[in-house]
Amino acid sequence: MNARDAFPALQDGYAYLDGAAGTQVPASVIEAIADTYRRGIGNVGGAFPASHRADEIVANARSAVADLVGGDPRGVILGPNMTTLTYRLANTLAADWQPGDEVVVTRLDHDANVRPWVQAAARAGASVKWARVDAAGELPAGQFDDLLSERTRVVAVTAASNVLGTRPDVASITAAAHAAGALTYVDGVHATPHGPTDRAALGADFYATSAYKWCGPHIGAVVADPALLDTLRPDKLASSGDEVPNRFETGTLPFADLAGVTAAVEHLAGLTATTGTRRERLLLSMADAEAHEQELFTRLLDGLGRIPGVTLYGAPARRTAVAYFTVEGQTPRETAELLAAARVNVWNGHNYAWELTGALGIRSSGSAVRASVIHYNNTDDVDRLLDALST
Structure with missing residues (x-):
């Protein structure tokens, strides 16, 4: 290669x-971003060609991210970065938490998949349980059996440590979480650039990734089942659309950068000479x-x-x-x-x-x-x- x-x-x-x-x-990513500006760009939803191009760019970016991680384009939330999106999802989910509810976080994770959950739990009166890391830098999956209960609402876990590289047994962890009735939030920011990703196989109700870690611009994404997103009601402007996933995206998206996201996924898909979807x-x-x-x-x-x-x-x-x-x-x-x-x-x-x-x-x-x-x-x-x- x-x-x-x-x-x-x-x-x-x-x-x-x-x-x-x-x-x-x-x-190719640089050119895709520059070409968006050269051709002219408008906001989405308009009656004129530049607006139609923006609509297409957004749809293409959702499809590209979905292909990269194994998701549904209708469940791809786009935003400025993973941290911002995780805070948004944490605050949205925590609106339904009660005192005595629990969240599980790990000592292995990047702080962007720790602090939003810890802070949301504190505001809701929920408690936080911590999964430990052993001397080899592993996150033993068996410990989650003792951390989970019928009051667990979310388990937040990384698909790969950004400093030790550790790839935990995410599928076993999420299976235990689902058996307890909890949702799972998987940080795939570090994992996604380093091998094939299958959100369903990981058992991730929410899978977070960042394009700038896989040769794209500074864009974050969270991928979930559209039906799950439809049950959540984030704070939003009264004047903005209520459809999924748009209801989770505040403000106007950076259309040129989203063109770069699609180009980055195409770059990754072309690293090996092969055919197929x-x-x-x-x-x-x-x-x-x-x-x-x-x-x-x-x-x-x-x-x-x-x-x-x-x-x-x-x-x-x-x-x-x-x-x-x-x-x-x-x-x-x-x-x-x-x-x-x-x-x-x-x-x-x-x-x-x-x-x-x-x-x-x-x-x-x-x-x-x-x-x-x-x-x-x-x-x-x-x-x-x-x-x-x-x-």
Whole structure:
């Protein structure tokens, strides 16, 4: 797989190992966004061609996201980012909670799938139960049997940790939640770029993702069954439409960026030369992307393991291609600066894994360095990082 030529930004000579914080954008996405403005754009619902183009762009973006994660376009909520949408859904669901109700969150999750639920529970008088992470960075599924009860309203869990890469047994967790009568909210922001996604197989009543993590613009989406969304009544303007999923989308959508979302999904579907529906092509291409990333990740982990003074955090059995580490005698920021001088982009800090870095006991000391692999990375990127840390 060689997708690098599609990305103008990769021509600057840097090794972009920072994809877990946001990926680079292929030329096709840039062109789709620019072309929307060149052709003229109006708001949706009008009687003139520019408005009709906006209608089509929105419909196409919903269909593209649905194909990517295995959903129904009628259940695709679009918004500025996953955090904003999660707060909106949490507040909407919590309107029906009572004192004594419960929500379950995990120490593994990005704070965007923790704090909205914790804060909504506090306002409703509901209690919060926490799922723990073990020494290997796993989220044992069996513990949820003890955390769930007939008062559980929502279980919020990640499909992959954004710092350790851990892929929990989400299907088992959501099955237990459903048996208890609870809804499930799965954060797929980090997981979606790194392999095929099947919302139904995961058991996600709500599946959240962000396009800028899979080579698109800064757009978030939450995918759910339209029938479930139809039972929810979010706060909205009296003058705005009440149909699903529009009732969850406040204000005017960024139409040009939504054109970029569709182009990003098409980019992913085209990583492997194959035929079939877009959904079928995505399943194959994302499986190939995952294999490519894991090959590079093995090289990265093996190399880091041979460098004296490097401490790697987490060793889950199934994980995405992200390494979280420290170097003896250096703060995480100093390591990131050393790598930047070698033209290697990585992140340092808690990366919003607030509870996890606290559980690991590293948050107060600057947490760690994160190097992540995406489908446009290659062996030169990995070797440059390893060489810089070895000198």
